[in-house]
Amino acid sequence: MPALRFRQAIVAALTDEMSADPTVITFGEDIAAAEGVFKATEGLLATFGPERVRDTPISEMAFTGAAVGAAMMGMKPVVEIMFIEFLGVALDQLVTEAAKMRYLSQGQYSVPMVVRASSGSGLGFGCQHSQTLENWVAATPGLKVVTPSDPQSAYSLLRASIADPDPVVFLEPRILYAERGEVDFNLKMKLGQARVLTTGSDLTIVALGNMVNVSKAAIAQSGVSADLIDLGTIVPWDRETVLNSVRKSKRLIVVEEAPLSGGWGSEIIATVTRELFSSLVSAPFRITTPDIPVPFNGSLEAKFAPNAADVCRQILESMKNNSVPDAWWVSEGVAK
Amino acid sequence: MNNSVERRSALKDNEVAWFERMLEIREFEKQTNLLFASGSIRGTTHLCVGQEALAVGIASVLNKDDVVAATYRGHGLALALGLSSHSALAEIMGKATGCAGGLGGSMHLCDSSVGILPTSAIIGGGMPIAAGAALAFQIQKKSNVAVAVFGDGATNIGAFHETLNLAAIWKLPVIFICDNNVYGEYSRFNITTPIEDLHTRADSYDMPNLKIDGMDIYTVRTALEAAVERARTGGGPTLIEAKTYRFSGHSRADTAPYRPEGELAEWEKRDPLKVTQEHLIAKGLLSSEKIAKMISETEEFIQATIKKVLNDPEPTVKDMFKNILAESKN
Numbered sequence: 001m002p003a004l005r006f007r008q009a010i011v012a013a014l015t016d017e018m019s020a021d022p023t024v025i026t027f028g029e030d031i032a033a034a035e036g037v038f039k040a041t042e043g044l045l046a047t048f049g050p051e052r053v054r055d056t057p058i059s060e061m062a063f064t065g066a067a068v069g070a071a072m073m074g075m076k077p078v079v080e081i082m083f084i085e086f087l088g089v090a091l092d093q094l095v096t097e098a099a100k101m102r103y104l105s106q107g108q109y110s111v112p113m114v115v116r117a118s119s120g121s122g123l124g125f126g127c128q129h130s131q132t133l134e135n136w137v138a139a140t141p142g143l144k145v146v147t148p149s150d151p152q153s154a155y156s157l158l159r160a161s162i163a164d165p166d167p168v169v170f171l172e173p174r175i176l177y178a179e180r181g182e183v184d185f186n187l188k189m190k191l192g193q194a195r196v197l198t199t200g201s202d203l204t205i206v207a208l209g210n211m212v213n214v215s216k217a218a219i220a221q222s223g224v225s226a227d228l229i230d231l232g233t234i235v236p237w238d239r240e241t242v243l244n245s246v247r248k249s250k251r252l253i254v255v256e257e258a259p260l261s262g263g264w265g266s267e268i269i270a271t272v273t274r275e276l277f278s279s280l281v282s283a284p285f286r287i288t289t290p291d292i293p294v295p296f297n298g299s300l301e302a303k304f305a306p307n308a309a310d311v312c313r314q315i316l317e318s319m320k321n322n323s324v325p326d327a328w329w330v331s332e333g334v335a336k
Numbered sequence: 337m338n339n340s341v342e343r344r345s346a347l348k349d350n351e352v353a354w355f356e357r358m359l360e361i362r363e364f365e366k367q368t369n370l371l372f373a374s375g376s377i378r379g380t381t382h383l384c385v386g387q388e389a390l391a392v393g394i395a396s397v398l399n400k401d402d403v404v405a406a407t408y409r410g411h412g413l414a415l416a417l418g419l420s421s422h423s424a425l426a427e428i429m430g431k432a433t434g435c436a437g438g439l440g441g442s443m444h445l446c447d448s449s450v451g452i453l454p455t456s457a458i459i460g461g462g463m464p465i466a467a468g469a470a471l472a473f474q475i476q477k478k479s480n481v482a483v484a485v486f487g488d489g490a491t492n493i494g495a496f497h498e499t500l501n502l503a504a505i506w507k508l509p510v511i512f513i514c515d516n517n518v519y520g521e522y523s524r525f526n527i528t529t530p531i532e533d534l535h536t537r538a539d540s541y542d543m544p545n546l547k548i549d550g551m552d553i554y555t556v557r558t559a560l561e562a563a564v565e566r567a568r569t570g571g572g573p574t575l576i577e578a579k580t581y582r583f584s585g586h587s588r589a590d591t592a593p594y595r596p597e598g599e600l601a602e603w604e605k606r607d608p609l610k611v612t613q614e615h616l617i618a619k620g621l622l623s624s625e626k627i628a629k630m631i632s633e634t635e636e637f638i639q640a641t642i643k644k645v646l647n648d649p650e651p652t653v654k655d656m657f658k659n660i661l662a663e664s665k666n
Contacts, residue, residue: 051475
């Protein structure tokens with residue numbers, strides 16, 4: 001199997017879907033001639049030509065909406081929002097138009113489109129270019145929300161997203177674009193199906209995107225026997241895999257690169273608590289960022305998102321006496 | 337052929353049918369207003385009384401495979417394009433027999449068989465979608481066109497400018513029709529907009545543009561035919577500003593007390609029904625007697641439709657869980 005960078009896995013998924021299906025088109029800012037600011041569309045213009053691979057003006061609302069209309073007329077557009085923050089100016093078209101078309105037309109129209117966007121902190125881009133924002137879209141019925149964690153899931157989940165008959169928001173952790181990993185081009189992944197990356201008996205950790213890699217390192221450091229579940233898809237999320245794991249381990253930690261308040265991890269914990277309350281040996285809890293914008297300073301940014309050392313600390317503390325450890329900003333007396 | 341398609345083809349080159357459809361829309365809106373006032377319609381309504389010539393003019397020029405992205409003030413355009421009064425009123429009254437199963441309401445009418453995309457309740461919301469539909473037609477090498485219909489207020493929203501720009505650089509087969517009915521919600525457009533002729537905004541995008549008398553269906557048709565021909569033959573988009581007037585208030589029970597005295601009366605002299613009627617009488621296609629008969633038949637038809645809709649079933653609790661995602665479609 002070839003080892004590809006994460007961004008090359010994106011290119012490969014786009015290339016393979018565009019080769020297999022002539023209705024797949026892609027557009028966005030500087031994705032054609034410049035091949036994407038993250039080089040995640042490298043070579044597409046040369047391979048598929050300017051009709052199917054288009055540069056757009058800096059007009060997220062217009063081109064996201066154009067994807068909605070083209071999808072309703074039988075195309076499968078994949079649009080790139082360079083930084084997920086730029087979705088703010090296009091949110092109407094995604095949340096209020098795309099997500100409602102099947103419903104308002106009672107199935108006469110569907111919107112098989114994908115919004116790809118880079119997401120997350122760690123690269124020193126400051127607070128307007130470092131957010132994850134998956135919770136914005138996860139709370140909108142009618143959208144699916146996907147975040148890969150490595151080149152394999154980037155390849156397989158993007159192909160599944162493009163083939164899906166509904167609008168999918170596909171969030172690519174920016175910090176991973178250059179990371180390498182083996183990619184099996186024949187491996188199919190389904191949206192809504194989580195992956196169990198490590199198996200163990202004492203703890204279940206559910207994570208998404210780059211937090212999967214952080215959690216993996218933390219589990220190794222802690223030496224605990226844990227199931228690590230890479231959720232992959234937030235909407236719809238894989239209840240069965242999570243519940244089966246917690247049934248066995250009786251302990252759950254969710255690791256999220258998103259603010260404490262209003263995160264998708266709360267949904268997972270609410271479901272697990274409702275379904276498995278009496279069998280849990282400790283209260284499930286979340287490891288998140290604090291409720292603050294992403295700081296620019298390098299050491300502060302590293303502290304901001306959950307990191308392996310802190311996740312390891314919280315794993316060990318919770319295992320020791322079945323308690324819920326404080327977040328670092330509480331235990332260090334920085335904030336409540 | 338379904339009812340909507342038949343209703344649509346009935347408009348083909350049939351001037352009397354245009355007038356008949358305009359009468360239907362006028363009576364439909366009149367009765368919708370009464371049903372709302374009596375509490376039989378919940379939520380909101382946005383009437384298009386005074387704007388019938390534009391609606392029917394558009395429907396009479398386009399083919400059924402062309403698509404239209406219209407707005408929450410969309411009853412008239414939907415009826416013109418072919419949606420039945422029964423399906424539209426049932427939707428407005430939240431009945432299972434409505435075009436969105438009673439789950440959309442007055443602002444959300446749809447019928448894919450005649451190219452009515454779900455109407456948007458967001459100002460300017462349909463404009464990028466129309467451009468996208470046009471992009472699909474362009475790539476698919478179809479001669480279909482997409483039309484976005486929007487109000488004067490939409491020309492101040494970002495979607496308008498972004499979409500005009502995108503459509504211009506990609507030469508998309510889309511026609512932008514600004515139904516300038518003088519009021520954006522409760523504000524006269526001269527208070528919110530520094531220019532008198534909104535179509536000139538397309539000059540910034542090097543896009544052909546013109547203003548027309550939106551009260552005269554013949555003028556509407558002539559302008560639209562030229563724009564459609566340009567779009568179908570690769571000439572790209574056009575912006576048409578149709579000068580119309582909203583005879584009613586913005587929505588619900590708004591009586592438009594903010595209107596200058598005498599303005600409505602001045603515009604009513606050019607009531608699109610009156611204008612069309614004069615054309616048809618002058619051409620010898622209709623007589624006053626025939627018109628009186630058409631009006632009473634339309635009134636009876638709408639009354640019969642109301643009766644039917646009132647007896648129609650409500651959607652079930654199960655229905656509201658359908659059509660969220662493909663998997664949940666039953």
